[in-house]
Amino acid sequence: MKKMLLAIIPLIFFSCSNSKDTSVMSPEEYFSYAMELYNDEEYLESINEFNNILLQFPGSTVNDDARFYLGMSHFNREEYLLSAYEFSKLIRDMTASPFLEDAQYMLAESYFQQSPPVPLDQKNTSKAIDEFQEFIEFFPASSKVVEAEKKIKELNSKLAEKEFNSADIYEKMGYMNAAIKYYSIVANDYHDTQFAPIALYNKINILKERKRNAEALNDIDIFLLRYPNDENAPEVKNIQAALLGE
Numbered sequence: 001m002k003k004m005l006l007a008i009i010p011l012i013f014f015s016c017s018n019s020k021d022t023s024v025m026s027p028e029e030y031f032s033y034a035m036e037l038y039n040d041e042e043y044l045e046s047i048n049e050f051n052n053i054l055l056q057f058p059g060s061t062v063n064d065d066a067r068f069y070l071g072m073s074h075f076n077r078e079e080y081l082l083s084a085y086e087f088s089k090l091i092r093d094m095t096a097s098p099f100l101e102d103a104q105y106m107l108a109e110s111y112f113q114q115s116p117p118v119p120l121d122q123k124n125t126s127k128a129i130d131e132f133q134e135f136i137e138f139f140p141a142s143s144k145v146v147e148a149e150k151k152i153k154e155l156n157s158k159l160a161e162k163e164f165n166s167a168d169i170y171e172k173m174g175y176m177n178a179a180i181k182y183y184s185i186v187a188n189d190y191h192d193t194q195f196a197p198i199a200l201y202n203k204i205n206i207l208k209e210r211k212r213n214a215e216a217l218n219d220i221d222i223f224l225l226r227y228p229n230d231e232n233a234p235e236v237k238n239i240q241a242a243l244l245g246e
Helices: 002-018 027-039 043-056 063-076 080-093 100-113 123-138 145-173 176-189 195-209 213-226 233-244
Strands: none
Touching: 027 043, 027 063, 043 063, 063 080, 063 100, 080 100, 100 123, 100 145, 123 145, 145 176, 145 195, 176 195, 195 213, 195 233, 213 233
């Protein structure tokens, strides 16, 4: 037991001697110390220190820096709900901050990381789309706009797939009005996703079978205008010809 205590005592002494007395630091010195922890990927420790800076030095010149890297520390720990809170707080409270552009992008990215698999509630998916669109609107010259647009497209595809799956289930169950409704959502709201052409094609077939010819012909015109090279375009043309009596 005595040997174990003797082995532990140097470790405790080393740990204490290695810590820094932050009470004598200026805001800038304290922030530099917190950034050392952040850059060393000691995110749990950096979270503690960035929080202390915000509490001890409200309104200081490093306040927005500390808030941004507090958000980044949470993000790097995959604590995306907390990172979203910190980035949104920076955007709301520090409108003149040079971190505003990066904070808006990382806010969107925080929601993007929380976007769940298709069968689940897609609230965070929609929130991510909204925040990426905000980013593009307010920072159109940013080098990250292309990536934001790419992620919006990916997220929209996920939403389209969820609505398409609902339409498909309703169609198989024989609830054709519900199927038409959800196929319409996919075709109208997500017309640039891979699910839109097949959704519109399925809707046309349901309308044709239910003798709703005027609606079917209207959707056929939309289909052929939007997707003239789709694999189902020849069949859609045949349906059009049959409905027109050609």
